[in-house]
Amino acid sequence: MKIAIGGKGGVGKTTVCAVWAQLFAEEGFDVLAIDADSNVNLALAFGIPSEKNPVPLISMKELIAERTGTDKDAVGSYFRLNPRVSDLPEKYWVEIGLSGHKNSAGSNRGGKLRLLVLGAITQAGSGCACPEGAFLKALLAHTILQRREVVLVDMAAGVEFMGRASVQGIDALVLVVEPGGRSIDTVNNLSRMARELGIRTVGAIANKVTEAVQVSVIENQLENIMLLSTVQYSRSVQEADLKRAPVIGVGGGLIEQLRLAKERLVSHIS
Ligand SMILES: Nc1ncnc2c1ncn2[C@@H]1O[C@H](COP(=O)(O)OP(=O)(O)OP(=O)(O)O)[C@@H](O)[C@H]1O
Numbered sequence: 001m002k003i004a005i006g007g008k009g010g011v012g013k014t015t016v017c018a019v020w021a022q023l024f025a026e027e028g029f030d031v032l033a034i035d036a037d038s039n040v041n042l043a044l045a046f047g048i049p050s051e052k053n054p055v056p057l058i059s060m061k062e063l064i065a066e067r068t069g070t071d072k073d074a075v076g077s078y079f080r081l082n083p084r085v086s087d088l089p090e091k092y093w094v095e096i097g098l099s100g101h102k103n104s105a106g107s108n109r110g111g112k113l114r115l116l117v118l119g120a121i122t123q124a125g126s127g128c129a130c131p132e133g134a135f136l137k138a139l140l141a142h143t144i145l146q147r148r149e150v151v152l153v154d155m156a157a158g159v160e161f162m163g164r165a166s167v168q169g170i171d172a173l174v175l176v177v178e179p180g181g182r183s184i185d186t187v188n189n190l191s192r193m194a195r196e197l198g199i200r201t202v203g204a205i206a207n208k209v210t211e212a213v214q215v216s217v218i219e220n221q222l223e224n225i226m227l228l229s230t231v232q233y234s235r236s237v238q239e240a241d242l243k244r245a246p247v248i249g250v251g252g253g254l255i256e257q258l259r260l261a262k263e264r265l266v267s268h269i270s
Pocket residue numbers: 007008009010011012013014015016037039207208209231232233234235237238241254
């Protein structure tokens with residue numbers, strides 16, 4: 001199963017991605033969580049301290065040059081559009097421990113949870129025709145089309161940076177939306193774009209809700225997107241972030257609502 005998570009800045013994409021990654025792994029799935037945001041911070045949501053934050057692959061200039069063939073003849077703008085990347089996930093992912101988190105059957109037998117930090121191209125128009133763009137597209141295509149794990153992609157912006165092949169390998173786009181017009185508009189735009197590119201399943205999670213009426217306002221404005229669940233605004237989520245503690249540890253309503261959202265999505269896809 002391959003799921004991309006999007007939405008406006010700050011709505012809770014990384015939070016959802018980290019919690020879902022843990023929940024899938026607790027159920028016994030091997031999970032590859034991919035940080036594809038330019039402002040990489042998925043590691044933090046897993047409770048990895050900043051000094052141990054993996055270096056994003058997008059900033060590994062020598063590796064990108066070697067794989068795209070731009071190191072030897074610097075004569076110009078030629079580079080490989082399909083660089084070899086299949087060996088890279090194993091080399092650069094970090095293992096996230098599940099210790100202390102029992103699955104619903106009460107056992108500690110979980111799948112493997114790994115984090116691969118890609119990063120993203122920061123310049124506007126993320127479909128960059130440059131070696132970095134080709135490298136990122138190749139890595140996403142490899143992880144989405146060829147790997148067997150559950151893959152969760154924490155995205156920065158739209159899905160177009162992925163390239164057509166990866167987009168078509170995505171089973172679902174999950175859009176996180178908070179009570180706010182700009183967030184709702186972003187989600188509708190992303191959803192339209194995703195459907196044009198061929199993603200059939202688009203779901204939404206309403207996050208940071210403080211009053212029930214906000215949910216109906218959101219629901220009324222979502223265009224053809226199924227609302228998977230509603231997550232209340234919770235101070236303990238914010239506190240976990242401030243303490244740099246793993247978000248899965250906050251427990252309570254956030255985890256239960258996200259579990260519900262995940263189950264609804266999975267049953268819709270399968
Ligand atoms: N339900 C919630 N209640 C309270 N705070 C929340 C909730 N969900 C997320 N947050 C907080 O909101 C902030 C943004 O969340 P997060 O980083 O997950 O969003 P994001 O969409 O990935 O942001 P960015 O666009 O910067 O990558 C964090 O401080 C997070 O702890």
